[in-house]
Every structure is written in C-alpha cells, then in structure tokens.
Amino acid sequence: MGIEEIKHTADIGLRVTGNSIEEIFSEAAKGVVNVAIEGKVEGEEEIHSFEFNGDTKEDLLVEWLNEVIYFLYEKGLVFKNLKKIIFEDKNVMIEAEFLKPENINYSIEVKSATYHNLKIEEKGNGFEATVIFDT
Amino acid sequence: MDWKIEKVEEFIYRIPKEGKMRVEGRLYISEKMISHLKKDNTPLQVVNVAHLPGIEKYSLAMPDMHWGYGFPIGGVAAMDINKNGVISPGGIGYDINCGVRLIRTNLTFDEIKERIEDIMSALFVNIPSGVGSTGKLRLSEKELKEVIVKGSEWAVERGFGYKEDLLSTEDGGRLKWASPDYISPRAYERGRGQLGTLGSGNHFLEVQKVVNIYDEELAKKWGLFLNQIVIMIHSGSRGFGHQVCDDYIKVMQKAVQKYGISLPDRQLACAPFNSEEGKRYFQSMCAAANYAWCNRQIMMHWVRESFTKVLGISPRDFGGELIYDVAHNIGKIEEYDGRKYIVHRKGATRALPPGIPLLPEKYRETGQPVIIPGSMGTESYLLVGTEKAKDTFYSTCHGAGREMSRHEALRRVEGHELRRRLEGKGIVIESKSIRGLVEEAPEAYKDVSEVVRVVVGAGISKKVARMVPVGVMKG
Numbered sequence: 001m002g003i004e005e006i007k008h009t010a011d012i013g014l015r016v017t018g019n020s021i022e023e024i025f026s027e028a029a030k031g032v033v034n035v036a037i038e039g040k041v042e043g044e045e046e047i048h049s050f051e052f053n054g055d056t057k058e059d060l061l062v063e064w065l066n067e068v069i070y071f072l073y074e075k076g077l078v079f080k081n082l083k084k085i086i087f088e089d090k091n092v093m094i095e096a097e098f099l100k101p102e103n104i105n106y107s108i109e110v111k112s113a114t115y116h117n118l119k120i121e122e123k124g125n126g127f128e129a130t131v132i133f134d135t
Numbered sequence: 136m137d138w139k140i141e142k143v144e145e146f147i148y149r150i151p152k153e154g155k156m157r158v159e160g161r162l163y164i165s166e167k168m169i170s171h172l173k174k175d176n177t178p179l180q181v182v183n184v185a186h187l188p189g190i191e192k193y194s195l196a197m198p199d200m201h202w203g204y205g206f207p208i209g210g211v212a213a214m215d216i217n218k219n220g221v222i223s224p225g226g227i228g229y230d231i232n233c234g235v236r237l238i239r240t241n242l243t244f245d246e247i248k249e250r251i252e253d254i255m256s257a258l259f260v261n262i263p264s265g266v267g268s269t270g271k272l273r274l275s276e277k278e279l280k281e282v283i284v285k286g287s288e289w290a291v292e293r294g295f296g297y298k299e300d301l302l303s304t305e306d307g308g309r310l311k312w313a314s315p316d317y318i319s320p321r322a323y324e325r326g327r328g329q330l331g332t333l334g335s336g337n338h339f340l341e342v343q344k345v346v347n348i349y350d351e352e353l354a355k356k357w358g359l360f361l362n363q364i365v366i367m368i369h370s371g372s373r374g375f376g377h378q379v380c381d382d383y384i385k386v387m388q389k390a391v392q393k394y395g396i397s398l399p400d401r402q403l404a405c406a407p408f409n410s411e412e413g414k415r416y417f418q419s420m421c422a423a424a425n426y427a428w429c430n431r432q433i434m435m436h437w438v439r440e441s442f443t444k445v446l447g448i449s450p451r452d453f454g455g456e457l458i459y460d461v462a463h464n465i466g467k468i469e470e471y472d473g474r475k476y477i478v479h480r481k482g483a484t485r486a487l488p489p490g491i492p493l494l495p496e497k498y499r500e501t502g503q504p505v506i507i508p509g510s511m512g513t514e515s516y517l518l519v520g521t522e523k524a525k526d527t528f529y530s531t532c533h534g535a536g537r538e539m540s541r542h543e544a545l546r547r548v549e550g551h552e553l554r555r556r557l558e559g560k561g562i563v564i565e566s567k568s569i570r571g572l573v574e575e576a577p578e579a580y581k582d583v584s585e586v587v588r589v590v591v592g593a594g595i596s597k598k599v600a601r602m603v604p605v606g607v608m609k610g
Binding site: 005007008009011012038055059063066070073074106107108109111112114115116117118132134135 | 267381384388
C-alpha cells in the first residue's frame with residue numbers, strides 16, 4: 001500500500017498502490033486528504049454511506065474521490081477510513097468514517113479528480129491507480 | 136515524447152496533421168521556450184484536441200502553454216457549430232470564467248506609498264480569501280438564480296458598482312444564454328456562500344504601479360499614465376463553476392458513447408453543441424461565467440471602498456474606473472466570416488482588434504484592452520488586440536504560465552526567504568498561507584515578458600503598458 005505524488009506541471013497527480021481495488025479506493029482518498037490539508041486532524045467521528053454508478057472501476061474511483069473532495073471542502077469532514085465497500089455490477093456501495101474537526105488547516109484547494117491519464121491496473125500481486133487532480 | 140514540430144515563421148510552429156487529427160497544431164512560442172516544451176505533455180495535448188469533431192483551422196496553443204488535463208493550458212479551439220462541432224467542458228476548465236479585471240485610479244504611487252500597508256490590510260479584511268473561503272454575502276437559492284442569469288448587473292443593481300462598469304466588462308458581464316434550469320442542487324449549495332470571495336491558488340489581488348507606457352495615444356485614451364496606481368483582480372466562479380464542470384464532465388462521458396465520438400483522452404469528453412447535452416452544458420457554463428463576473432464586480436466595489444476609506448478621499452478623487460474585465464477560461468459563441476463557432480479558450484484571452492461588433496462601444500475604435508497578469512511579484516502587461524489575431528480566432532496569452540509543479544516549488548523555495556525577497560522589492564504581502572505563497576513563487580512560472588514578446592512578435596497583440604506590484608494579496 002502506498003501513495004506517491006507524481007509530477008504534473010499545473011496540477012497534482014497521485015499514484016496509489018494496494019493489494020486490492022478496495023485498498024486503492026481507501027488509499028486514494030487518504031492521498032487527497034494528505035495533499036489538501038496540513039497537520040494532525042482530530043474530531044468527532046461520523047459514518048456516511050454512498051452509492052455510485054459507473055461503467056468502469058476508474059469511473060467509480062473518480063466519483064468517490066470527488067465525493068471525498070466535496071465532503072472535505074464543503075462540509076468540513078475529513079476522510080479517515082473505509083468501513084465497508086461492495087462492488088456489484090456497475091455499482092459500488094461505500095461506508096466510510098470521517099472526522100469532523102473544529103478547524104481544518106487547508107494547504108491547497110483540490111477542485112476535482114479528472115479523467116486525464118486515469119487508470120487502475122493490475123501490478124504484480126496488487127493494483128496501481130493514477131489520478132490527476134485539478135487544483 | 137518527441138514531436139514533429141516545424142517552424143512556420145518566427146514565433147509560430149506547427150505540428151503536422153497525422154492519423155485522426157482533423158486539423159494541424161499551431162504553437163505560438165519562441166525558440167527559447169521550445170526545449171522546455173518538449174519536457175512535458177503539452178504537444179500531445181495539442182494533438183489530442185485536434186481530434187475533436189468540428190474543430191476548424193488549428194488546434195492552437197498560446198506561449199504560456201503548459202500541460203493541463205485534457206486541453207493544454209493556453210489552448211484555443213474553435214468548433215463550427217453548424218458542422219456538428221462539439222463543446223467540451225474540459226476545454227473550458229473547472230474554474231469557468233476565471234478572469235482578470237484592471238481598475239485605473241487617479242492616484243500616483245508617490246501619493247500613496249506611505250499608506251500601502253494600511254491599504255493592503257484593509258483589502259485583506261474587506262475581501263474574503265483563502266481555500267474554501269466564504270463571503271459576507273449568503274444568498275438564498277432564488278437570489279443565486281438571479282445572479283447567474285444577470286451576472287454583473289445583479290451586483291450593480293444592489294449598489295456594488297456603477298452601470299458604467301458593465302460597459303467595460305467582456306460581454307457586459309452577462310452571457311444571455313445562461314439558464315438556472317440545468318444546474319445541480321450541489322452547485323447551488325456551493326455557490327451560495329462564496330460570492331464576493333477571491334479564493335486561493337493562483338488567484339490574487341494586486342495594487343500595481345504603471346512603469347512603462349508603450350503606446351502613448353492608447354494609454355491616454357484609456358486613462359493611463361506613468362507612476363499611476365492600478366488594481367488587478369484575478370478570480371473566477373469558485374465552487375459553483377467547479378461543480379458545474381464536474382457535473383457536466385460526467386454527462387459528457389455518456390454523451391461520447393451516445394454520439395459515437397472517439398477521443399484520445401477521456402477528459403476531452405464532449406457532445407455536439409446542438410445536442411441536448413451540449414446545449415444544457417453551454418447554458419450552465421454561461422450561468423457560471425455570470426457568477427464569476429458578478430464575483431469580480433463585488434470585489435471591485437470593496438476595493439473602491441477600502442481605498443477611499445483608508446485614504447479619506449472621495450470616489451471622484453480616487454478614480455477607480457474599470458478599464459476592462461476579461462475571461463480566460465470560457466467557451467464563447469462567435470461569428471467570423473459568416474460562420475458560427477463555439478470558441479474554447481482555456482487559459483487564453485480574447486483579443487479583439489478595432490472595429491469588431493463584439494466590442495463594447497467605448498473600445499470599438501481602439502481595440503480591446505487585454506490584461507496579462509504576471510506571476511506573483513513580477514510585472515503584468517496591458518495589451519491591445521490586433522487584426523492579425525484573426526489567425527487565432529482573436530485569442531492571445533493569459534498570463535505567465537506555470538513552468539514548475541506546485542510540488543517542485545515547495546521542494547525548491549523556502550517560504551520565509553521568498554517573503555523577504557518580495558518585501559525587499561518593496562512589495563507589501565498579505566497572504567493566508569506561506570505554502571500558498573511558495574506554490575505561486577515567481578520561479579514556478581515562465582517569464583511573462585518572454586510570453587508577451589512572443590504574442591507581440593507574432594503580431595497577435597500589441598503592448599500598451601507594463602505594471603509592477605506594490606502590494607499583493609493572496610488567498
């Protein structure tokens with residue numbers, strides 16, 4: 001498992017590795033939080049459920065990350081962990097834990113996950129995803 | 136990757152049409168910039184855009200071009216809407232109608248140099264800035280719907296500025312096709328609290344002084360003189376525009392399948408302009424553009440209030456007239472030689488020469504003021520459109536253009552040293568975060584003077600004036 005920031009002139013790219021697609025979804029969300037805010041986050045925990053529909057796993061990942069971005073900037077909720085994730089046909093159901101801190105020290109504004117160079121690939125025994133964000 | 140880039144003439148290069156490209160690529164660039172260009176993916180993105188249905192003449196890139204997502208930043212593409220031309224949200228960007236306005240004053244630098252710190256503090260208090268900043272206005276959904284239909288007019292009707300301001304704003308600060316009907320509840324939610332806010336990233340407000348006049352006659356007509364204080368505001372449509380783009384990129388992913396469009400990059404997702412999806416996106420994009428104009432109009436009002444209050448002078452003595460407001464992330468319906476195009480400008484500025492009916496009356500004789508902000512702490516330019524820019528669908532550059540990633544800037548530049556360096560140049564800095572300053576450090580950008588040298592050398596713009604900052608406010 002890992003998150004690596006990749007070179008992109010205008011924006012921010014993340015390369016995320018995991019043993020499973022589920023881990024990719026979790027690590028990528030943590031990657032967004034890592035680049036978007038500074039310092040330790042503490043606060044009350046909240047559980048939220050989501051359901052997305054998309055033709056590919058890549059589409060679902062973009063939908064999920066944009067939800068994480070929306071929660072972070074608009075609701076002040078910081079993604080912490082995935083509790084449950086179920087892929088079913090073209091759907092994914094996610095239950096995730098978020099923190100509600102008093103204040104968030106944002107470092108940059110991540111506007112959106114994009115489809116540019118977006119991919120999830122099998123690598124060795126696991127998976128690797130690349131996502132470019134508009135910032 | 137190695138691209139076949141051929142020189143056409145000084146400052147103009149071409150990427151020949153190959154494979155499924157519908158037109159060739161045209162790059163406005165200097166010899167000096169070419170080596171750097173080959174290090175990133177900009178040429179590939181110019182080639183990708185050349186695949187879009189309905190694209191006419193060229194897939195263009197201005198000299199501040201750099202690697203974006205989908206379209207390159209600095210990209211211009213005009214699609215003939217009567218030849219099944221497409222509209223692509225990725226060709227306009229997330230920050231719909233990100234743009235710049237320039238305000239002239241009657242003040243000289245010498246008259247205010249002792250008060251700049253006070254002025255910058257007042258601006259920093261009066262104009263909310265920073266990541267996710269919310270403003271002093273909290274609109275109901277009904278009011279927000281009025282904003283996105285009326286644009287700058289909404290602000291003026293409520294006392295944020297004067298009717299004359301509308302005559303100095305691109306399209307009068309209102310695109311008439313805007314509709315509130317195809318916008319998601321989430322976009323409304325994000326837009327309600329952010330009107331009248333600067334935002335973060337590369338957005339800024341600068342107090343500048345005019346240090347060079349290149350065209351005396353034009354400068355005089357536009358009310359500019361040496362050592363004069365002018366104010367530049369760079370901001371966009373905030374979370375509202377981001378959400379509109381986000382929503383429609385999803386819609387377009389489906390539309391691409393529905394209309395059988397084959398694309399080399401999914402971020403270029405699009406639909407024929409005349410399709411239901413294309414029309415709905417266009418009407419929503421116009422709504423976001425109107426939000427952005429209204430946003431900059433309101434901030435300009437607070438700039439006027441801040442200056443007159445701190446200096447204890449009347450609005451008349453302050454001046455504070457809007458020279459112009461330009462959009463540099465936008466799609467516009469424009470007619471040239473009897474054909475109707477949707478012109479995508481992503482990090483590019485419309486630059487109209489004298490005589491074009493699209494111009495506001497006050498600039499029909501002179502041509503359009505083109506505002507080119509430099510990177511933080513460096514110079515900015517005021518240009519004017521030329522007839523030669525017909526080759527680029529009357530488009531020119533939009534700024535310095537990034538050269539170094541934010542990550543690289545953070546690795547190479549030390550924040551407190553940067554602040555000292557800028558202050559050493561006599562610039563007063565107001566910023567929410569040191570990291571924000573570092574990411575926008577001058578060394579992270581191309582040299583704006585080189586960018587301007589290219590557009591002037593290629594004949595698509597002419598220089599009118601150069602300004603340097605004396606106060607910078609960043610989110």
